[in-house]
Amino acid sequence: xxxxxxxxxxxxxxxxxxxxxxxxxxxxxxxxxxxxxxxxxxxxxxxxxxxxxxxxxxxxxxxxxxxxxxxxxxxxxxxxxxxxxxxxxxxxxxxxxxxxxxxxxxxxxxxxxxxxxxxxxxxxxxxxxxxxxxxxxxxxxxxxxxxxxxxxxxxxxxxxxxxxxxxxxxxxxxxxxxxxxxxxxxxxxxxxxxxxxxxxxxxxxxxxxxxxxxxxxxxxxxxxxxxxxxxxxxxxxxxxxxxxxxxxxxxxxxxxxxxxxxxxxxxxxxxxxxxxxxxxxxxxxxxxxxxxxxxxxxxxxxxxxxxxxxxxxxxxxxxxxxxxxxxxxxxxxxxxxxxxxxxxxxxxxxxxxxxxxxxxxxxxxxxxxxxxxxx
Numbered sequence: 001x002x003x004x005x006x007x008x009x010x011x012x013x014x015x016x017x018x019x020x021x022x023x024x025x026x027x028x029x030x031x032x033x034x035x036x037x038x039x040x041x042x043x044x045x046x047x048x049x050x051x052x053x054x055x056x057x058x059x060x061x062x063x064x065x066x067x068x069x070x071x072x073x074x075x076x077x078x079x080x081x082x083x084x085x086x087x088x089x090x091x092x093x094x095x096x097x098x099x100x101x102x103x104x105x106x107x108x109x110x111x112x113x114x115x116x117x118x119x120x121x122x123x124x125x126x127x128x129x130x131x132x133x134x135x136x137x138x139x140x141x142x143x144x145x146x147x148x149x150x151x152x153x154x155x156x157x158x159x160x161x162x163x164x165x166x167x168x169x170x171x172x173x174x175x176x177x178x179x180x181x182x183x184x185x186x187x188x189x190x191x192x193x194x195x196x197x198x199x200x201x202x203x204x205x206x207x208x209x210x211x212x213x214x215x216x217x218x219x220x221x222x223x224x225x226x227x228x229x230x231x232x233x234x235x236x237x238x239x240x241x242x243x244x245x246x247x248x249x250x251x252x253x254x255x256x257x258x259x260x261x262x263x264x265x266x267x268x269x270x271x272x273x274x275x276x277x278x279x280x281x282x283x284x285x286x287x288x289x290x291x292x293x294x295x296x297x298x299x300x301x302x303x304x305x306x307x308x309x310x311x312x313x314x315x316x317x318x319x320x321x322x323x324x325x326x327x328x329x330x331x332x333x334x335x336x337x338x339x340x341x342x343x344x345x346x347x348x349x350x351x352x353x354x355x356x357x358x359x360x361x362x363x364x365x366x367x368x369x370x371x372x373x374x375x
Contacts, residue, residue, distance in 0.1 A: 028247050030240035038240055044132040045236035049168075049228040051127040053221035058123035059116060060214035066115050067207055073112045075200075077105075131229065161235075172224065176217055183213050273317070276348055279310035280321055281328035285367045287342060290334040294318035295342040296325065297352070299364055306351040307360050312343050331367045335359070 030038075038044070063070070187209055194202045242250075280286070283296035296311040298304065313321050325332055338359050346352055352360055 026241035028242045045233040046131045047229040047232040049225040053225040054127040055123040057218035058119050062119045063211050276311040280324040283310050286325040286332045287335050287339045289336045289339045293339040293343045294321040309346045
């Protein structure tokens with residue numbers, strides 16, 4: 001018989017599949033502390049498309065409001081120069097400066113363009129505030145040598161973000177080109193009529209067309225900006241996601257280590273118990289269950305308006321209170337119902353409630369009578 005050799009086939013199995021979620025995977029939403037720290041570093045979910053859309057609409061809306069005023073000022077300035085005030089040679093520059101014409105010309109240009117500049121600046125600031133609020137920081141302007149790393153720069157060029165930005169740019173070019181094409185084609189019929197118009201009338205017609213075109217593009221950009229802002233927020237949140245270990249570490253930093261907090265609470269309880277035990281010798285009576293509860297009461301008519309609980313405890317602490325009371329000759333009275341009521345309803349340092357006065361006063365009267373008899 002021929003011997004049949006069986007070939008051993010090795011099938012690789014990724015055992016990490018059975019481990020569940022990778023401990024280093026960033027699956028947790030960023031905490032407020034992580035978001036605040038990122039904001040201080042200048043890492044915010046701000047879409048440039050929102051700034052572009054708001055600025056574009058603000059600029060052309062300003063042109064709509066101040067268009068006639070701008071047109072008159074520009075036309076007046078041009079006619080003023082064409083009328084022979086501006087010389088045709090550079091030899092008279094000194095004379096222009098001396099006569100104050102160039103400062104006047106510069107002043108006129110500033111006055112004409114100032115509304116557009118102010119509106120543009122205000123729109124840029126407003127778009128930033130609407131997206132991320134008002135919290136300016138200079139950290140993003142600080143130089144970072146890590147940005148000079150050519151490997152990191154090469155990775156950014158071929159990253160998913162670059163692909164998304166390329167797609168957005170192509171989409172914007174296509175959308176803007178389509179709007180311009182259709183609006184220009186719709187106005188072709190008016191071109192022959194412009195030949196019979198004056199320069200002023202034809203200029204106003206062209207200006208109105210440009211403003212309408214800009215406002216239409218701005219309205220479309222609002223939709224693009226809304227989509228881009230939603231995507232930017234998603235990417236920003238995804239970038240700030242944390243691992244479960246990072247969330248635990250941050251919680252420990254904010255709230256403190258649970259073990260340390262437990263030790264602190266234990267030490268505080270021990271210190272409170274020591275202070276409480278020091279008050280037992282000052283008590284007039286200790287009311288017991290007799291074994292489970294012990295409550296020490298003090299009444300000084302010169303200081304206290306009503307009897308005050310100076311110490312209380314259950315089980316082992318009750319035994320320590322009783323032992324301390326015997327050590328300092330404090331009267332111990334067994335009254336299980338009263339001891340349970342005082343332990344449950346009155347905190348250390350508080351006066352007893354009115355409904356327990358009758359029972360406590362009877363015991364205190366007995367204790368004071370006993371002390372007078374002994375003395």
